[in-house]
Amino acid sequence: MDRKFLATLRSLEEIGINEIYGFKSKAEEPDKKIMLEDLFKRLSAEKKCILYEGSGGYVFGDGNPDSPVVFVGEAPGEEEDRQKKPFVGKAGRYLNTKLEEVGLKREEVYITNVVKSRPPGNRKPTKEEMMSCLPYLRKEIDIIKPKLLVCLGSTALEGLLGKSLPVTKHRGQLFEYPYNRNIKVFLTYHPAYVLRNPSADKEFTEDMKRIKELLERL
Numbered sequence: 001m002d003r004k005f006l007a008t009l010r011s012l013e014e015i016g017i018n019e020i021y022g023f024k025s026k027a028e029e030p031d032k033k034i035m036l037e038d039l040f041k042r043l044s045a046e047k048k049c050i051l052y053e054g055s056g057g058y059v060f061g062d063g064n065p066d067s068p069v070v071f072v073g074e075a076p077g078e079e080e081d082r083q084k085k086p087f088v089g090k091a092g093r094y095l096n097t098k099l100e101e102v103g104l105k106r107e108e109v110y111i112t113n114v115v116k117s118r119p120p121g122n123r124k125p126t127k128e129e130m131m132s133c134l135p136y137l138r139k140e141i142d143i144i145k146p147k148l149l150v151c152l153g154s155t156a157l158e159g160l161l162g163k164s165l166p167v168t169k170h171r172g173q174l175f176e177y178p179y180n181r182n183i184k185v186f187l188t189y190h191p192a193y194v195l196r197n198p199s200a201d202k203e204f205t206e207d208m209k210r211i212k213e214l215l216e217r218l
C-alpha cells in the first residue's frame with residue numbers, strides 16, 4: 001500500500017472515519033511497519049512529545065509490529081538514547097533473558113516506552129511529559145492492535161491509564177484498556193527494579209509465565 005493512500009486513510013481517521021466499505025479484507029490491511037514509520041516521522045516532525053529538548057532525540061518502539069503483546073516501559077535511559085532503541089541497556093538485557101526463559105523471543109514481541117526521549121538524569125517523567133507523549137503511544141498501540149499490553153512498572157501504568165498503583169500490591173492484575181475493549185493491560189515490575197531487588201526475580205518470572213499463558217488464552 002502506498003504512502004499517499006496511507007496518508008489519506010490517516011486524515012480520514014482523524015475526522016472519525018475508521019473503516020471504509022470493502023477495505024477490511026486481510027490482504028488489503030495497511031502495512032503496520034509503514035504506519036509505524038509514518039507515526040515516528042510525525043512524532044519527530046511535530047515535537048509535541050515534550051522532553052525532546054536537551055535529550056539525544058526520540059527513541060521509538062521496536063520489534064515485531066504483528067506481536068500479540070506490547071511491553072511498555074517508562075522512558076529511554078542512557079544506552080537507549082545512544083542506540084535509539086528501547087530496552088537495550090542492562091535492564092533490557094535482563095528482560096530479554098526473562099522473555100527467553102518463558103519461550104518468548106525479543107524479536108517476536110514489540111517494546112516501547114511511555115515517553116519517547118530520555119528525561120534528564122533518568123528522572124521519572126512528569127505527568128505533563130507523559131500526557132504529551134500519550135497520543136503517540138496510543139496510536140502506536142492502535143496500529144499494532146495487540147491482545148495484551150504489559151506495563152513494566154507503576155510509571156508505565158500511570159502514563160498509559162492514569163492510575164497510580166503500587167506494583168507490589170497490583171502486579172499480575174489485568175486492567176481494561178479504555179480505548180479498545182479487545183486489549184487487556186497487565187502490570188508487572190520494571191526490570192530495573194528487579195535488578196535492584198533480586199528477591200523480586202521469582203515473582204517477575206511468574207508474571208512472565210502468566211503473560212505467556214494469557215497470550216495463548218486471550
Ligand code: URA
Binds near residue numbers: 073087
Ligand atoms: N527503562 C525504560 O523504562 N525504558 C527503556 O527503554 C530502558 C530502560
